[in-house]
Amino acid sequence: MKNLKYIFLALCCSVLTTACMNDNFDEVYGNVRGNDQIKETNVVTIEQLKAKYAQVLGQQYGYAQITDNLQLKAYVTGNDREGNFYSQIALEDGTGAMVIAIGENGLFSYLPVGTEILVNLKDLYIGNYGYQTQIGTLYTGNKNEVSVSRMSSARWEQHFTYTGKNVKVSPMVFDQSKVKDSQYLVANAGRLMTIKGVTFTDGGKKVYANKADIVNNNSCERELKGLNKSNIVVRSSTYADFAATTLPTEKVDITGIFTRYNNKWQVYIREISDVQPAK
Template identity: 35%
Template sequence: MKTIKYLAMTLVALLAVACQGDWDEPTLAYGDLNGNNNITDENIITIAQLKDKYPNVFASTDKAVKIEEDIKIKGRVSGNDIGSNIYKQFFLQDETGSIIISVNQSGMHAFLAEGQEIIVDLKNLWIGGYRKEPQIGSKYGSGVGRMNKEVFQQHFKYVGTPDVTKIDTLKFASVADFMKLDKNKNCGQLVQIGGIEFKDVEGLGTFAPDSTKDHTVTIKGGCVSRELKGYTANQIVVRTSTYAKFAAWKLPKTKGTIVGMATRFVSGSTDTWQIMIRKESDINFPEE
């Protein structure tokens, strides 16, 4: 019996190690993130109301404020790291807007699936804007950074089970229609944009090659920003990590539709829309 017991323990250990780098399925490594069931549904405000409370925070590119009030937000996960293109953060969205929550933890889709509703207790967390992109996390320098997993564990509570049909996707027939979107109000939201056409690149360009041997791109921070026809890189780009599961996919040469998170990057006088695709199924080019 002892031999069988030891063999079973060894098998469990091996399975845990084998799954550490797996992006596709929930793993044993993240099973202890169960949330805090002591959090109540009192003092819940909308994400739009939260942003309205801290307008000066987002007016700066790198500033953060500690939330002293006993307030909470409630929303559904609209974007996570399931496609390896979003790193150590997820997007929480309600009917009024979206905000990034930064946690120093990879493989977050294992416990925060798309459509999962949660309550986040904001008291003693930090809110700030990285390049004017609203985020919740911990203090990092003069701005906001990732909170550790143990802190997040105490500040969120699961509500029901995941339901992707409850996520509100803002849909646009063309890039021109999307460009009318208000950045201050709508950055961070899940969008669907039709009529997408990438600018021509030499050779067989991919979304994000992992080497500078492809001279058609510049890799910054492990990401590649692809331009769209009719627009400059200062207006809108599709930003892809070199670690994304679809990074090696060839750029489509026809028009199509993409779904992704409408993020924002401000540098000087430049205020750029950065579309971050979540996963392979977000890319739809029927003629390719």
């Protein structure tokens, strides 16, 4: 009986300990990411960073390792919340936009839109994939072209920290009259924008993405009426939560991360609510 009593007491203590840990789960384990040893020292703007590496960024797949102690302080405008803008986040700081490629899913869980972060750039790479500027590590493609692509999750953890500030994010209105303007493309690639009053060419007929229409990388491109598909498309992954949703028939306002592939705009909506009836 005495042994049973001790066993019962041990079990009670175990339950109480677990309960206490659960009560403080978020405090101890929740959302503790990044490297809190990073301190703000030598911050440059996105505009300044691109200017510093202008020669490299003038090449389709140009790249360079960042060897100086430089930092970016910027806020998140896009993440992988519904699986479309996956393994990357989009950042802005008021001077420009930048994509950071990270080999990880669930980025939205600790990098929600509006979160301001400080990124230590030293030893990372800056470069282009089809002229879309991004930060990451090097990747060699099927045709032996080297470009900047996704860094490991472990590496990313060592290169960012939170500033403690959250920003209200508002998209810029896309100027349709400049859809073919190369300077407009260079200045705004990677930015959160809204294209207003447009209609999907295949509205009511096709879904955002399916296997039958894959262009590459498990993604599909949908055209907009009156706008040449060589200039702009809405691009969606077959893995996006909204992939099987039928394209709307009415005029809509589309918000998303407006990325660049060579001389074409590729619009990545972040979640299905980014497509709204035109106002």
